[in-house]
Amino acid sequence: MGRNSGKALASGCVVAVTGGARGIGYSTALAFARAGAAVAIGDLAAEPTEQAAAEIAQRAGQGGTGRVIGLPLDVADADSFAKFLDRTENELGPLRILVNNAGIMPTGFFLDEDERMTERVIGVNLRGVIRGSRLAADRFVSRGEGHVINIASLAGAFPFPGVATYCAAKHAVVGFTQALHRELEGSGVDVSIVLPSLVRTELSVGANVPKWIAKVSTVYPEDVAGAVVETARTGRPLTTVPRRVAAMLTIMSILPYRARRVLEARTGAERVFAQPDVAARERYLRQLNDAI
Structure with missing residues (x-):
């Protein structure tokens, strides 16, 4: 656990x-601002990012004293990410915590997926995380403190x-974050995954979620945001949201493959994204396709 753990929020980091303009990122930014x-x-x-920042600042007004700014960012572009962090530090001061949250999730079978979409998913969801982690960790290691928090799934x-x-x-x-956590142990820099x-x-x-799964595992952006802020305070390397999912992960990991497949089929888990409500997902998928 780095020296940053448990101290960063108290110091107005x-x-x-x-x-950060919507979803988990928006709620996370709001939670940090309120802290x-x-x-x-x-x-x-x-x-829209500037508008979201202004709204977050207004909503955090009574609960916190933080400043909030909104900046353009394409995490799949190296120059864009570097400029984002440079502007952040120029306008707010030395960065102490980076939350790599940006992600996209097109649904559909792999053989039907446009190769450009495949590259976009990897560019945003993986390369963006690796790129952001490198850019932030370079700053943090030289200062002897900092925290990279990666949002997985x-x-x-x-x-x-x-x-x-x-x-x-x-x-x-997940593998990258856990390996980087081990590499930077003792440097004063925390690396965590949520x-x-x-x-x-x-x-x-539009996800086809069986009722029992929805009851056990469905959460809201605010729940994830709370876990991220708590991770920033504690330096915990891995957090599941909700916490009870950790037990399910452990059980599934020790089941024999065939038993696991039978369980997935009988519980409906394998249909969650394989058989979604296509009409409900149409608008989101159209936005993703327009972006490539």
Whole structure:
């Protein structure tokens, strides 16, 4: 655990959140602002990001004293990410926490997926995390303190049909984060990963979720945001949201393959993204396709 653990929020630290204009990123930025941090949110479109920052600052007004700015950011572009962090530090001060949250989740079978979409998912969900971690860790190691918090997914531990490339990226993020955590131990820099289950955002709209799974694992952006802020305070290397999902991960990991497949089929888990509500997902998927 780095020296940053448990101290950063109390000192009014500077936090940068990618994908911060909506969903988990927005709620996370709001939670940090209410905790007294100065926050920079980055997202693709400049104007909506600036509007989200202004709204976050207003909503955090009574609960915190942090400053909030919104900046354009494409995490798949190296220059864009570097400029985002440079502007964050120029306007708010030395960065103490980076939350790599930006992500996209197209649904559909892999053989039907446009190769450009495959590259975009990997570029945003994996390369963006690696790039951000490197840019932030370079700063943090030289200062002897800092915290990289990467947002993965339950899909980083389970193979869900219908989101194969997304699973590939999230599995890689889990492995990358855990390895980087070990590399930087003792440097004063914390590296953590947060694994949300099914979060009620536009990414998951239309998912074919059995009632029992929804009851056990569905969470909201605010739940994830609370876990991220707590991770910043404690330096915990891995957190699942909700916490009870950790037990499910352990059980599934020790089951024989055939038993696990039978369980997935009988519980409906394998249909969550393989058989979604296509009409409900149409708007989100159209936005993703327009972006490539």
